[in-house]
Every structure is written in C-alpha cells, then in structure tokens.
Amino acid sequence: MEQYMRIALEEAKKAYAIDEVPVGAVIVYQDEVIAKAHNLRETNQSSLSHAENLVIDIANKKLKTWQLNECTLYVTLEPCVMCAGSIMSSRIKKVVFGAYDEKGGAFGSIANLNDIKALNHHVEIQGGVLEKECANLMTEFFKEKRKQQIKIREVNDTSQFEQLKKLRYEVFVNEQKVDPNLEYDEYDILNRNDVVHVVALKEDSVVGGLRLLKKDNIIKVGRVVVDKTYRKHKIGSKLMAYAERYAFNNGFDELQLGAQVTAIPFYESCGYKAYGTVFLDAGIDHIMMKKTR
Numbered sequence: 001m002e003q004y005m006r007i008a009l010e011e012a013k014k015a016y017a018i019d020e021v022p023v024g025a026v027i028v029y030q031d032e033v034i035a036k037a038h039n040l041r042e043t044n045q046s047s048l049s050h051a052e053n054l055v056i057d058i059a060n061k062k063l064k065t066w067q068l069n070e071c072t073l074y075v076t077l078e079p080c081v082m083c084a085g086s087i088m089s090s091r092i093k094k095v096v097f098g099a100y101d102e103k104g105g106a107f108g109s110i111a112n113l114n115d116i117k118a119l120n121h122h123v124e125i126q127g128g129v130l131e132k133e134c135a136n137l138m139t140e141f142f143k144e145k146r147k148q149q150i151k152i153r154e155v156n157d158t159s160q161f162e163q164l165k166k167l168r169y170e171v172f173v174n175e176q177k178v179d180p181n182l183e184y185d186e187y188d189i190l191n192r193n194d195v196v197h198v199v200a201l202k203e204d205s206v207v208g209g210l211r212l213l214k215k216d217n218i219i220k221v222g223r224v225v226v227d228k229t230y231r232k233h234k235i236g237s238k239l240m241a242y243a244e245r246y247a248f249n250n251g252f253d254e255l256q257l258g259a260q261v262t263a264i265p266f267y268e269s270c271g272y273k274a275y276g277t278v279f280l281d282a283g284i285d286h287i288m289m290k291k292t293r
Contacts, residue, residue, distance in 0.1 A: 004028055004074045005098055005130045011038040011051065012076045012137055018043060022137050025051040025075040027059040027068065027092075034071075035059040051075060052083035056090050067091045076134040078105030078127060084113045087123060094124040098134025150207065150235055152242040155197040161190055163206035164199050164225075171225045178282045187213060198242055200226070200235045208235040212243055219247040221257040240270040244291065254292045261285040 004026055011024025015038035027035040037054035041047065052075055060066050072094040079087060079097065084106035087095055095107065102109050107125050114122050155161045165188065172178040187195045194215075200208030207227040213220040221243050226235045247255050258281055259267050264274060272289040279286055 001074075001096060001126075002130055004033065004072075005076070005096065005134075007033060007036065008074045008076050008098070009130065009133060009137070011036050012134070015039045015051070016137065016141055022141050023051045023075065023077045025055040025073060027055050028072045028074065029059070029063065029068075029070060034062045048082075050080070050083050052079050053086050056086055056092075060090070069093055072096060074129075076130075077101050077138065078107055078109055080104045081106040081111065081113070088113060088119060088121050091121050092123060094126070096126045096129050098128070098130050099138060100127055100131070100135075148233070149202075150230075150233060150238060151201045152238050153199055153201060155190065155199050155209075158190065160199055160201075160206060161197060164197060164209040167206055167209065167227060168223055168225050171228070172223075172282075175228070176284065178284070182282050187211065196246065198239060198246075200230075200239055202230070208239055210239050210243060212246060214252070217251075217253045219243065219252045219255045221255055224257075236266060237270065240267075244270075248293055254290055256288065256290045258286045259289045261287060264289070 008024040008026045011026065012022040013024070015024060016022035020039045020042050023039040025037055026033050035055045035058035037051050037058060039051045040049040040054065043049070052073065055073065056068070059068055059071060068090045071092050073087060073092050074096045076098040078099065078101040079095065080101070081104070097107070100109050104110060106113050108127065113119070114125060155164060165184070168183060169180070172183050173180045190197070194213060196212040198210050198212065199206045207230045209223070209225055210221060211223040213222065221240070224236065224239060243255060257267065257272070259272070259274070261278060264287065267289050270291070272291045274287050274289045276288045
C-alpha cells in the first residue's frame with residue numbers, strides 16, 4: 001500500500017515544482033498502476049483539474065470504460081467534495097489517502113459522502129497512509145507561498161510612497177532613460193482626492209505600483225512599474241486587476257492608459273483594447289488603450 005502512495009507523492013512533488021498545490025494521485029488495477037496525475041488547476045486554469053479528476057480520466061481511457069469498479073485510487077490528500085463525487089460516480093472500489101484535510105476533506109473531515117445512504121455506490125476508505133510525509137509536503141508548500149505572497153494595497157504612509165517613487169525612478173529614469181524632470185508631477189503627492197497610489201508589497205518592501213487618476217467617469221491608469229527582480233511573479237497582472245476592481249467598485253465605467261508600444265500584449269492580456277495612433281511620451285512610443293465595464 002505504501003509503495004503506491006509513494007508514487008502518488010512523486011506526482012505531488014511534480015505539482016510542487018510547477019507552483020501547483022502539491023496533490024498527487026494514482027489508480028491501481030490488478031496490482032498495476034494504470035494512471036498517474038497531479039494537480040494542474042493553475043496550469044490549466046480549470047477548477048476541474050484536481051489530481052483525482054485527472055487520474056480518473058486517464059484510467060477511463062486506459063480501461064475504455066467509465067466504471068472503475070476494480071480499481072483503487074491513492075491520493076496524497078483527502079479528496080474534496082467535488083473529487084469525492086467524481087470518485088463515487090466512477091464506481092471506484094477503494095480510496096486510500098495520505099493527509100487529512102480538515103478544511104475541505106469529504107471522506108470524514110468536514111463531511112463524509114459515504115454516509116449518504118441514498119447514493120447508489122459507496123467506497124471503501126482508508127486514510128492516514130504516509131500521513132506525515134503527505135502533510136509535510138503541503139505545509140512546506142504553503143509556508144513557501146506565504147513567504148512569496150505579494151499584497152496589493154493603496155499607499156497609506158509616507159514611507160511606502162517614498163519607496164514607490166524610488167522604484168519609479170529606478171525603472172523609468174535609470175532603465176528606460178526617461179527625463180527625470182518628466183517623471184514626477186503635481187499628482188505625486190499623498191492625500192489628493194483625485195489620485196490613488198497603489199503598491200505591490202512583499203513583506204514591507206515595495207516591489208511594484210501604479211497610479212490611478214480620477215477624471216469624470218474614467219480612471220486613468222499610469223506609472224505602472226514592477227521591480228525587475230520580480231517581473232516573473234505576475235505582479236503587473238495583479239496591479240491591473242486591482243485597478244479594475246477599484247474602478248468598477250467605485251462607479252467608474254472605463255479605465256484608460258497610455259501604453260508603451262512594447263507593452264501592448266501585456267495590456268491586451270488584461271482585457272484592454274488599443275485605439276488612436278502612436279504618439280511620443282517622454283521619448284517613448286505609446287498608444288492609448290481602454291477597458292470598459
């Protein structure tokens with residue numbers, strides 16, 4: 001039994017390596033592993049891509065049947081309600097899991113689907129196999145995620161604002177060679193009613209930011225900046241998502257920005273559309289882009 005759970009653990013480690021919640025699963029039929037899978041929810045951007053659902057799909061194709069009556073599923077974490085439903089619907093005979101999930105486990109922790117007598121299939125359940133190893137992998141993953149966590153906030157003190165201005169200078173003036181006399185303007189002060197300054201924080205350090213100007217029913221997004229050390233952490237996307245939420249939650253109908261031409265694909269990925277013609281701003285080619293409610 002432990003040998004199959006160790007294979008599931010190897011799958012979980014594959015998920016960990018690609019920044020997915022580390023859950024791995026295998027299906028065994030007649031003492032042979034016929035399917036292996038790991039969590040791919042972020043990779044596939046699909047709420048269905050839990051390890052259990054993926055491994056069931058592989059086994060269905062392998063055996064050419066949706067009914068997995070003689071199969072045992074090994075999974076490193078107690079299945080959630082969705083996956084427990086998939087397991088029971090596929091007629092799997094037995095489920096063996098590693099760590100208990102006190103926040104979402106549906107085979108004993110927060111609920112037990114096996115207790116619903118009206119269901120036409122019930123599963124043999126065994127939990128706690130290699131529990132410590134499975135639980136430690138989850139703990140390590142979320143501990144690391146907390147260290148890496150980026151928080152998006154409105155600037156609320158002078159220290160943050162000075163860090164943001166310093167970052168803007170480093171990126172726009174030092175990297176992009178913008179004239180320093182053009183970088184700061186009358187909007188770069190705190191506590192203006194028509195301006196919101198936003199930062200991305202890693203612990204107490206500013207690693208990104210942007211500026212929102214309120215003009216009638218429009219939010220003008222500007223000074224979007226990310227520290228070069230963190231440009232593969234999707235901070236720009238998080239900042240733009242915050243800007244959108246702020247605008248639409250506060251009654252604004254449209255967001256506009258002047259995008260550097262080289263950044264058009266990024267802003268398009270955030271749902272913005274270009275309009276007008278290319279123009280020079282601070283010596284760099286720009287084009288106007290907008291997003292409406």
